[in-house]
Amino acid sequence: MTTSSPVTIVGATGDLGFGLALRLAHAGVPVVVGSRDAERAAEAAERVGAAVAGADARGLANPEAAAASDLVVLSVPFASQAATLRSIRGELRSGTVLLDVTVPLATAVGGRPTRTLGVPQGSAAQQAQELVPDGVAVVAGLHTVAARHLADLGHAFDEDALLCGNDSDAKARVTELLRRIPGLRPVDAGRLEMARIVEQLTALTIAINMRHKVTAGIRITGLPTA
Amino acid sequence: MTTSSPVTIVGATGDLGFGLALRLAHAGVPVVVGSRDAERAAEAAERVGAAVAGADARGLANPEAAAASDLVVLSVPFASQAATLRSIRGELRSGTVLLDVTVPLATAVGGRPTRTLGVPQGSAAQQAQELVPDGVAVVAGLHTVAARHLADLGHAFDEDALLCGNDSDAKARVTELLRRIPGLRPVDAGRLEMARIVEQLTALTIAINMRHKVTAGIRITGLPTA
Numbered sequence: 001m002t003t004s005s006p007v008t009i010v011g012a013t014g015d016l017g018f019g020l021a022l023r024l025a026h027a028g029v030p031v032v033v034g035s036r037d038a039e040r041a042a043e044a045a046e047r048v049g050a051a052v053a054g055a056d057a058r059g060l061a062n063p064e065a066a067a068a069s070d071l072v073v074l075s076v077p078f079a080s081q082a083a084t085l086r087s088i089r090g091e092l093r094s095g096t097v098l099l100d101v102t103v104p105l106a107t108a109v110g111g112r113p114t115r116t117l118g119v120p121q122g123s124a125a126q127q128a129q130e131l132v133p134d135g136v137a138v139v140a141g142l143h144t145v146a147a148r149h150l151a152d153l154g155h156a157f158d159e160d161a162l163l164c165g166n167d168s169d170a171k172a173r174v175t176e177l178l179r180r181i182p183g184l185r186p187v188d189a190g191r192l193e194m195a196r197i198v199e200q201l202t203a204l205t206i207a208i209n210m211r212h213k214v215t216a217g218i219r220i221t222g223l224p225t226a
Numbered sequence: 227m228t229t230s231s232p233v234t235i236v237g238a239t240g241d242l243g244f245g246l247a248l249r250l251a252h253a254g255v256p257v258v259v260g261s262r263d264a265e266r267a268a269e270a271a272e273r274v275g276a277a278v279a280g281a282d283a284r285g286l287a288n289p290e291a292a293a294a295s296d297l298v299v300l301s302v303p304f305a306s307q308a309a310t311l312r313s314i315r316g317e318l319r320s321g322t323v324l325l326d327v328t329v330p331l332a333t334a335v336g337g338r339p340t341r342t343l344g345v346p347q348g349s350a351a352q353q354a355q356e357l358v359p360d361g362v363a364v365v366a367g368l369h370t371v372a373a374r375h376l377a378d379l380g381h382a383f384d385e386d387a388l389l390c391g392n393d394s395d396a397k398a399r400v401t402e403l404l405r406r407i408p409g410l411r412p413v414d415a416g417r418l419e420m421a422r423i424v425e426q427l428t429a430l431t432i433a434i435n436m437r438h439k440v441t442a443g444i445r446i447t448g449l450p451t452a
Binding site: 205 | 415417429436
């Protein structure tokens with residue numbers, strides 16, 4: 001276990017956020033578990049502590065959680081993304097990396113999870129970039145990584161996590177973080193605008209899950225094995 | 227080598243179409259090589275014959291080529307898709323399967339290959355479905371399979387070919403055909419509307435190719451290995 005600066009997860013009471021909190025805590029990363037409600041955040045942090053021996057996890061309301069780290073994961077439903085960002089933007093210091101895992105699924109407006117909404121900025125991640133203060137770099141990622149696989153610490157990953165972003169240093173920081181999850185290979189999928197495509201992959205994997213009764217992920221072939 | 231009914235490739239003088247013609251001929255499938263120009267079609271068929279010993283390949287102008295098979299692959303640039311379909315639709319009999327590999331890359335209007343155009347019907351494949359006669363089933367596929375890998379008969383595939391379509395029998399026919407290409411695993415990715423997402427994967431793999439200097443493909447993880 002290496003020492004590490006803390007990572008905040010805004011929306012850590014959701015399935016994906018909580019699974020990620022578990023995995024990071026398991027990897028020895030101090031996690032700050034954010035929720036709209038400080039009490040629910042504390043409760044989630046307790047659950048992380050109960051599941052992972054020696055976990056360094058604390059729960060805070062989203063704005064306080066966002067202020068506690070310079071790597072903040074935003075893991076909320078698309079319908080809440082803008083409001084959540086507005087609630088935390090005052091706490092995001094210049095130099096902060098925001099890992100946005102939001103997917104504009106049509107479920108946000110009562111539609112199907114195999115469909116996505118058009119987002120004026122192009123993607124949820126580009127909407128996030130528009131809403132954060134200057135100096136905060138948005139990286140989009142984790143769209144194809146199943147919450148249930150994150151939450152199951154016994155699950156051995158054998159898939160990729162596609163990352164998009166305009167700031168190479170920010171992508172490198174997220175890459176380094178995700179490499180702590182065994183078997184998950186971060187793959188640089190280009191600039192932030194590629195999130196328009198990569199976010200769609202959630203809907204694709206959901207469609208494949210429904211049709212094949214599996215929990216699918218994505219692997220890019222043809223890359224050098226590192 | 228098993229016997230097989232012929233497969234027509236409309237647009238077989240393009241890179242992907244030609245690579246597919248080579249692979250299918252190599253697998254013992256009789257191929258009808260279509261082009262706008264009958265002479266260029268004949269020339270392409272000759273090139274297939276020169277590259278694959280014992281190939282059963284003949285070249286015809288697109289409409290005659292389309293009439294020659296009940297499995298027709300449409301492999302033309304997006305800018306030509308509608309016009310090409312209008313030129314062959316009179317030859318497509320009820321029961322024909324159209325495998326559409328068209329991708330609405332922004333290059334069609336001078337844009338980047340890492341971007342796609344919005345298509346009024348949702349995707350190029352859905353545009354194709356609108357343009358073919360009733361009784362012709364469109365299957366979308368092969369968007370992430372590189373032309374250069376198809377054309378290189380020595381290349382061992384280790385990736386998936388995602389297929390979308392509303393007609394299960396049509397998807398089964400395409401699945402059976404693509405299984406003849408060693409290492410390429412056809413994966414049912416759902417209904418035709420999923421082509422909106424799957425077609426985007428061409429732009430994604432192009433972005434990854436440019437960034438990593440590779441020839442990428444896609445593999446779905448979590449499916450039973452069959």
